[in-house]
Amino acid sequence: MRSTFLAAALLALPLAWGLPSPPALAQTNAQALPSLAPMLQRVSPGVVNISVRGRTQTQEHPLFQDPFFRRFFDLPEGEEMPRERMTQSVGSGVIIDAVNGYVVTNRHVIADADQIEIVLADRRQLTAEMVGTDPDTDIALLRVDNPEGLTSVPFGDSEQLQVGDFVVAIGNPFGIGQTATLGIVSAVGRTGLGIEGYENFIQTDASINPGNSGGALVDQQGRLVGINTAILARGGGNIGIGFAIPVNMVRYVAEQIIEHGEVRRGQLGVLIQDLTSDIAQAMGLDRTGGAVVSQVTPGSPAEQAGLQPGDVVIAIDGREVETSAQLRNMVGLMQPNTQVNLTILRDGRQQQVQAQLERQQQAQAAPPEQPSANGGRLGGVQLSEIPVDHPLHNQVRGVLVQQVAPGSRAARADLRDGDIILGIDRRPVTSPQELHAIAQQRPDRPMLLQVRRGERLMFLAIP
Numbered sequence: 001m002r003s004t005f006l007a008a009a010l011l012a013l014p015l016a017w018g019l020p021s022p023p024a025l026a027q028t029n030a031q032a033l034p035s036l037a038p039m040l041q042r043v044s045p046g047v048v049n050i051s052v053r054g055r056t057q058t059q060e061h062p063l064f065q066d067p068f069f070r071r072f073f074d075l076p077e078g079e080e081m082p083r084e085r086m087t088q089s090v091g092s093g094v095i096i097d098a099v100n101g102y103v104v105t106n107r108h109v110i111a112d113a114d115q116i117e118i119v120l121a122d123r124r125q126l127t128a129e130m131v132g133t134d135p136d137t138d139i140a141l142l143r144v145d146n147p148e149g150l151t152s153v154p155f156g157d158s159e160q161l162q163v164g165d166f167v168v169a170i171g172n173p174f175g176i177g178q179t180a181t182l183g184i185v186s187a188v189g190r191t192g193l194g195i196e197g198y199e200n201f202i203q204t205d206a207s208i209n210p211g212n213s214g215g216a217l218v219d220q221q222g223r224l225v226g227i228n229t230a231i232l233a234r235g236g237g238n239i240g241i242g243f244a245i246p247v248n249m250v251r252y253v254a255e256q257i258i259e260h261g262e263v264r265r266g267q268l269g270v271l272i273q274d275l276t277s278d279i280a281q282a283m284g285l286d287r288t289g290g291a292v293v294s295q296v297t298p299g300s301p302a303e304q305a306g307l308q309p310g311d312v313v314i315a316i317d318g319r320e321v322e323t324s325a326q327l328r329n330m331v332g333l334m335q336p337n338t339q340v341n342l343t344i345l346r347d348g349r350q351q352q353v354q355a356q357l358e359r360q361q362q363a364q365a366a367p368p369e370q371p372s373a374n375g376g377r378l379g380g381v382q383l384s385e386i387p388v389d390h391p392l393h394n395q396v397r398g399v400l401v402q403q404v405a406p407g408s409r410a411a412r413a414d415l416r417d418g419d420i421i422l423g424i425d426r427r428p429v430t431s432p433q434e435l436h437a438i439a440q441q442r443p444d445r446p447m448l449l450q451v452r453r454g455e456r457l458m459f460l461a462i463p
Contacts, residue, residue, distance in 0.1 A: 036168060036220070040180055043222040046095045046153035047215055049119040049172040050105055050128075053088050054112040092171035092215030093118060093142065094153050094224060096254060101147030104254055105214030106229050107133045107140040116142060120150075121178060132257035136197035136332075137245060138229055139253045140214075153216055156223030158246035161185050161202060169206040169228055169242070171215025181207035183240075190243060191325035195230050200329045201243040202226045208242030217244040226250075252333050266334040266357030268307075269300020271457065272324040275312055278413075278461035282425070282448035283312070284348055290314045291324040294450075295457035305355035308346070309450060309457060310426050315343035331357065347426070378439060378447075378462070380405030381415065383432035396452060397430050398422040413462040416453065423450040 091109030096102050103118060110116055116128040128142040144150070165185045173179050183206025190201035204217065208228050217226035226244030256263040275290040290312040296302045313321050317340055321327045334340065336359035344351050382402040386393050390400065401419040404411045421435060422428060425448050429435045439447055446463040 036180070036182065039218075039220065039222040040168070040170070043153055043216070043218055044170060044178060044180070045121045045151035046098075047121070047170045047178060048093045048095060048103060049175075049178065050091045050093045050109055050214060051088070051117045051119065052091070052110055052113045053115040053117075090172060090175040090211055091213045092211065092228070094214070094216045094227065095150050096152055096155070096224070096251075098147060098150035098152040101144040101150060102131070102254065102258070103128060103142040103144065104227060104250055105140050105142060106227065107135060107138045109214045110140050110142070118142070118144060124149075132261050134253045134257065134263045136263070137249060137253055138196050139227070139245065139250055141254050141257045153218065153224045154222070155247055155251060156219055156221075156225040158202065158225050158248045161188055161219075161225055161246075163187060166220050167202075167204055167206055167225065168218050168220075169204065169208050169212060169215060169244075170218065171208070171212035171228055173207075173209035173211045175211050183207070186241075189323075189326065191323065191329075193230075193243070195243070196245075198249070198329055198332050199325065200246055200249060201230075202246055204242050204244060205240040206242065207240075208244075212242075249329075249333060256335075264336055265332045265360040266336050266338050267301070267360035268331050268340075268355060268357060269297035269302040270307060271295040272313070272327060273458060274324050276461065278446055278463055279448065279459055281463070282446040282461040283310070284445070285312070285345065287314075289320070289322040290345070291321055291327040292459055294459055301355040301358050305342070305353050307342075307344070307353060307355070310346070310459070312345040313342055314345060314350075317341050318343075332360075336360075378410055378436070380408030381410045383421075383435065385431055386420065392420065392452075396420060396422065397428060398452065399429055399432055399435050410462055413460050415449070415451070415460055415462070418453075420452040421449050422452055422457070424448065426450075 089109070091105060093103045093105035096104050110130060113130065116130065118126050118128050120126070126144045126146060128144045131141040131143050133140040163185050167183060167185055169181045169183070171179065183204050185202060186205050187203040190203050191199045193199055193201065202217065202225070208231050212228045215228045216224055217228055219225050224247050226247055227250050228242065228244045230243045232239065232241040253263055271294050272291040273294050275288055275292050277288050279292060280288050293307055293309055293311045293313065295309060296307055313327055315321055316327065316330050319330065334357055336357055338357045340355055340357060342353045342355060344353055381404055384400050384402050386398065386400050398420040401415060401417060401421065403417055404415050424435055424438045427438055429438065446461045449460045449462065451458055451460055
């Protein structure tokens with residue numbers, strides 16, 4: 001009854017209000033409403049489904065190590081159970097070079113693969129081989145045997161993305177087939193998620209689900225701006241927080257793999273941390289954006305260029321640096337022997353420093369933990385000279401932190417038992433008396449401590 005009444009009311013509307021007939025109304029709306037269909041028709045052939053078959057190692061169940069159970073299951077003594085099992089998974093990929101048949105996807109999609117098969121939008125099935133991978137960015141490059149008739153997705157510029165831009169995620173969620181979802185760029189430059197070694201993620205609320213990994217994130221013009229790679233979800237499904245690797249990073253990694261078979265990264269030779277408001281105040285700076293140099297590796301390009309602990313890098317080759325992660329990403333996406341121009345702040349004065357990057361031989365050490373300074377001065381801190389039985393006695397000059405009272409301002413600033421204070425306000429100290437004397441000279445400004453913790457140097461600011 002309710003459905004009949006609704007249908008009658010709708011049919012009566014054109015007569016009552018002088019509106020066009022239902023077919024004309026539908027045609028008018030179809031012409032007026034915008035649609036992404038034309039763009040998707042161009043782009044979708046460049047997004048592929050990936051099917052992976054492989055083997056993974058398994059552990060023998062402890063019960064089968066018992067002779068009784070081996071006899072029960074009629075297993076010969078001394079013969080091990082199979083330690084491998086077949087695996088199969090699905091994901092997505094993007095054709096970035098139709099002529100040469102290059103396809104980019106996530107490394108975790110094709111991990112432990114013995115056989116890789118891609119399925120095109122027209123349902124053609126092609127075998128692909130792995131060209132190379134980059135574990136630090138979770139990017140893998142594949143190549144198909146027969147690239148005839150492929151369509152590539154044109155590159156965009158992820159540096160131009162802004163929060164609020166519309167984007168479309170295209171992939172193969174849950175293996176059900178190619179799917180497009182619409183959303184916006186929720187954030188750019190996401191770091192500190194612990195997903196990859198180099199993080200500069202695009203965050204989007206376009207639905208990304210398992211199986212979307214390696215698929216395309218495109219803008220309204222159909223240009224590739226990212227490779228979908230991860231989600232934050234409690235139940236394994238989409239909750240509107242998805243992440244994509246920026247296409248500029250993807251493009252650099254792919255070019256490196258094609259040219260060298262691996263990714264060769266530049267290295268400056270510094271440990272860095274964010275310039276927090278407390279550290280900036282202690283340094284007498286009126287800004288918070290930048291990367292503080294906490295340690296310079298001996299013999300590194302940074303040392304040869306004259307960089308010093310306490311320098312604040314605010315730009316590289318004219319591009320502004322806001323965080324330590326941003327600087328690390330910039331340097332990591334440059335090739336060895338690249339000449340870079342660093343804009344730094346030293347004692348509040350801006351300077352230009354040039355350095356030539358060296359090749360990164362191993363993964364860089366993790367950045368120092370960020371201080372959570374929120375208190376003031378040295379109340380509750382027990383200090384002493386470095387004792388003769390300390391491993392660093394006569395090796396470093398400083399003051400040993402014997403104990404930090406829980407809840408004290410120094411503890412809230414992340415000063416810890418066993419830390420060695422090397423300097424205060426950029427001035428070296430060798431005794432607790434000297435440290436206290438310098439601290440009393442500037443009661444109106446936070447103290448800036450240079451601290452050694454293990455093999456790591458860092459700055460802590462105590463307001």
